Amino acid sequence: MPSRPLPPGPNLPRPSFLTKTRVIFLILTISSVVVILFTIIYFLYHLWNSLSNRARTIPFDSSAPLKLQRFCYKELKNATNDFDESNIIGKGGSGTVFRGIVRDGKLFAIKRLDTLSLQTEREFQNELQILGGLRSPFLVTLLGYCVEKNKRLLVYEYMPNKSLQESLFGDGNSNLCLNWQRRFDVILDVAKALEFLHFGCDPPVIHGDIKPSNVLLDSDYKAKISDFGLSRIKVEGEIGLDLFSQDLGKSQELWKSQELSGNLGGTTGDQTPAIGTPVDSNNTEVDFALALQASSSSKNSKKCYNVKALNLNSFNYNANLASENDCKSGNNGKGKEVTSVDVGDDWNTKFVPYDDEFSSIDHSKELNSGANLGIDEAANIKQWGKDWWWRQDGSGELCSKDYVMEWIGSQICPSNPDWDDGKKATPEKLELDNSVQLEKLEDANENEPQAQALAFEGMEKGFEKTEPKGKKNRKKKHRKMQEWWKDDHLGEVSKKDSKLKQLKIRWKKGCKMPHFDLSRRFYFHRRKKFGEPNQDDCDANGEFSFRRGWRRKNNNSIGSDMWSGDLFSRELSSTTSMRGTLCYVAPEYGGCGYLMEKADIYSLGVLILVIVSGRRPLHVLASPMRLEKANLISWCRQLAQSGNILELVDERLKDEYNKEQASLCINLALSCLQKMPELRPDIGEIVRILKGEMDLPPIPFEFSPSPPSKLFSRSRRKQKASAE
Numbered sequence: 001m002p003s004r005p006l007p008p009g010p011n012l013p014r015p016s017f018l019t020k021t022r023v024i025f026l027i028l029t030i031s032s033v034v035v036i037l038f039t040i041i042y043f044l045y046h047l048w049n050s051l052s053n054r055a056r057t058i059p060f061d062s063s064a065p066l067k068l069q070r071f072c073y074k075e076l077k078n079a080t081n082d083f084d085e086s087n088i089i090g091k092g093g094s095g096t097v098f099r100g101i102v103r104d105g106k107l108f109a110i111k112r113l114d115t116l117s118l119q120t121e122r123e124f125q126n127e128l129q130i131l132g133g134l135r136s137p138f139l140v141t142l143l144g145y146c147v148e149k150n151k152r153l154l155v156y157e158y159m160p161n162k163s164l165q166e167s168l169f170g171d172g173n174s175n176l177c178l179n180w181q182r183r184f185d186v187i188l189d190v191a192k193a194l195e196f197l198h199f200g201c202d203p204p205v206i207h208g209d210i211k212p213s214n215v216l217l218d219s220d221y222k223a224k225i226s227d228f229g230l231s232r233i234k235v236e237g238e239i240g241l242d243l244f245s246q247d248l249g250k251s252q253e254l255w256k257s258q259e260l261s262g263n264l265g266g267t268t269g270d271q272t273p274a275i276g277t278p279v280d281s282n283n284t285e286v287d288f289a290l291a292l293q294a295s296s297s298s299k300n301s302k303k304c305y306n307v308k309a310l311n312l313n314s315f316n317y318n319a320n321l322a323s324e325n326d327c328k329s330g331n332n333g334k335g336k337e338v339t340s341v342d343v344g345d346d347w348n349t350k351f352v353p354y355d356d357e358f359s360s361i362d363h364s365k366e367l368n369s370g371a372n373l374g375i376d377e378a379a380n381i382k383q384w385g386k387d388w389w390w391r392q393d394g395s396g397e398l399c400s401k402d403y404v405m406e407w408i409g410s411q412i413c414p415s416n417p418d419w420d421d422g423k424k425a426t427p428e429k430l431e432l433d434n435s436v437q438l439e440k441l442e443d444a445n446e447n448e449p450q451a452q453a454l455a456f457e458g459m460e461k462g463f464e465k466t467e468p469k470g471k472k473n474r475k476k477k478h479r480k481m482q483e484w485w486k487d488d489h490l491g492e493v494s495k496k497d498s499k500l501k502q503l504k505i506r507w508k509k510g511c512k513m514p515h516f517d518l519s520r521r522f523y524f525h526r527r528k529k530f531g532e533p534n535q536d537d538c539d540a541n542g543e544f545s546f547r548r549g550w551r552r553k554n555n556n557s558i559g560s561d562m563w564s565g566d567l568f569s570r571e572l573s574s575t576t577s578m579r580g581t582l583c584y585v586a587p588e589y590g591g592c593g594y595l596m597e598k599a600d601i602y603s604l605g606v607l608i609l610v611i612v613s614g615r616r617p618l619h620v621l622a623s624p625m626r627l628e629k630a631n632l633i634s635w636c637r638q639l640a641q642s643g644n645i646l647e648l649v650d651e652r653l654k655d656e657y658n659k660e661q662a663s664l665c666i667n668l669a670l671s672c673l674q675k676m677p678e679l680r681p682d683i684g685e686i687v688r689i690l691k692g693e694m695d696l697p698p699i700p701f702e703f704s705p706s707p708p709s710k711l712f713s714r715s716r717r718k719q720k721a722s723a724e
């Protein structure tokens with residue numbers, strides 16, 4: 001029986017249709033699996049990337065900077081023609097600055113950080129958070145930034161005349177463009193910039209690194225300050241003790257009432273003497289010591305702040321109004337630097353021979369001041385004394401003395417314009433003269449702490465020769481201090497002094513060596529060998545920045561022609577938390593670690609002297625006859641005592657300067673350089689003095705050519721009594 005064909009079921013799918021659906025289903029499944037896989041891989045990659053980046057850097061919150069443009073790396077790369085060397089306008093310790101044309105065809109300065117470390121990242125963020133939030137005609141404008149992976153770039157307004165450093169010390173005729181009027185205007189501009197920071201910002205901002213290379217000049221030579229990497233935002237009432245109280249009894253009371261290692265609460269600001277008021281020297285010394293002790297002991301209690309957590313308000317600043325307000329409020333509040341980093345920096349200026357004022361403090365007094373306290377406390381103080389001297393050495397670092405010795409050595413070279421005097425001496429004499437000092441310094445470098453001490457004694461004797469007679473007592477104290485140091489610390493020094501040894505060994509093995517190390521030895525060796533100087537080896541007339549290391553002239557770079565000694569720069573930034581630049585950093589900052597407005601005032605004082613004199617703050621000359629001029633600050637003090645301050649004015653200006661203005665500036669600088677921060681004028685007063693709206697406070701009696709009659713009568717009375 002023939003089978004009937006089955007009628008085609010309307011619902012049964014045809015086989016070809018089935019296959020198609022299966023294929024589509026398969027494709028969809030595979031592609032979604034692939035997409036999911038890729039997503040997972042992408043996610044994992046980013047997770048890994050961010051984790052590995054986080055290990056090296058501080059988390060970055062790009063939303064915080066105010067009104068700054070965010071550039072992509074490619075854009076900045078194009079703007080600088082792939083960071084072409086011909087576009088380099090300067091080199092700093094942390095990065096290279098390029099000229100670039102961005103977006104609307106305008107010229108910009110683009111700073112690219114060379115390496116990314118915790119320190120550079122911190123400074124980068126500081127710059128963004130602080131400078132990025134400020135607008136003032138006296139500050140370089142930060143326009144934008146770029147953050148991509150480990151690339152960090154900052155975009156600034158372009159300053160055609162670069163930095164004051166180049167204008168003052170650059171080669172060629174650049175310094176001629178800084179006539180007297182321009183120099184005075186620069187001083188006023190820098191003062192106004194600081195006035196804006198200290199009084200025009202709420203909370204106040206402390207710059208922390210005022211120096212010529214951070215003062216940039218626009219096309220009209222108007223000065224603006226830059227580089228806020230080390231800046232701090234001040235928080236009112238965070239510091240406990242009035243560190244510089246004049247009232248010894250009160251300080252001791254406070255001191256006793258506090259645990260040495262505990263918190264120091266409360267503030268006293270009512271003991272501030274009038275500017276220029278003579279202070280009993282004994283009290284001064286002990287107070288300062290107590291202050292340092294207090295700050296040292298309160299170190300542990302330091303709180304860390306994140307800059308981002310603070311609301312920084314800068315407003316259209318009316319200088320007069322602000323200073324008025326400030327006068328009303330007293331503006332004496334002590335604050336504490338705001339930082340996300342611990343700033344434990346006990347670089348001790350007292351030991352650096354450049355400030356003989358500080359060297360004169362008898363530290364045995366500090367230790368004795370513990371006598372009234374409990375034995376434990378006294379022991380703590382003594383221990384503190386040690387820590388204080390050698391905190392910098394805590395991790396096997398070189399001590400500040402080494403830096404200064406290195407610097408002095410590197411400064412002695414014939415490329416210095418100030419060698420004119422030296423040239424007058426016969427070459428033999430010159431070599432002999434230097435070798436006397438240098439041998440001592442070299443020997444000191446040869447690891448022996450005793451030798452270091454001797455070498456410094458030698459240097460100090462040089463200064464001593466030119467000291468007026470009236471300073472005998474001070475020198476006596478200084479010796480006492482030196483002896484105290486020798487007795488107490490030589491053992492410690494010898495243990496911790498291995499760093500230099502290691503560096504020397506590396507150098508001998510042919511490794512890269514910081515330029516300054518032993519450069520003078522190298523130089524004299526070469527001179528002896530080849531009979532003439534080699535300028536390339538000894539043009540190290542840079543400056544030492546605690547965060548950057550040494551900088552020297554680099555013939556290859558355009559602009560600042562400066563760079564950091566690589567090895568040292570890295571070692572310092574990774575192992576120390578020192579801040580500021582040698583010779584510009586205020587002594588109390590080195591001792592206490594608290595960055596206050598008056599630290600900026602001190603740096604401004606040094607800057608004023610540098611601008612007026614056209615000299616670096618530490619400048620050792622060939623002839624020992626002129627050794628007293630090596631240290632700009634002590635030289636200025638000596639000139640003030642002999643009533644001859646105008647001798648300090650840059651010889652290159654000849655007679656073409658305003659004598660009244662020059663003497664005002666020098667006297668003002670001396671006021672700013674007083675060792676007691678509270679005696680220094682505040683920035684509002686400084687601006688008014690410079691503008692001629694206020695009289696200069698009486699010159700500090702210690703610099704006065706005719707000390708107050710009270711002192712005379714006191715000494716006469718003493719003489720009389722001893723004669724009787």
Ligand SMILES: Nc1ncnc2c1ncn2[C@@H]1O[C@H](COP(=O)(O)OP(=O)(O)OP(=O)(O)O)[C@@H](O)[C@H]1O
Nearest residue numbers: 090091092093097109156158159162163213548560
């Ligand atoms: N906005 C700018 N316009 C023009 N030139 C600039 C600008 N910013 C920096 N420069 C030049 O680049 C140089 C290096 O500047 P940078 O801020 O990197 O380092 P520095 O302040 O000299 O050193 P450091 O950062 O170690 O203190 C300056 O000396 C200056 O010549």
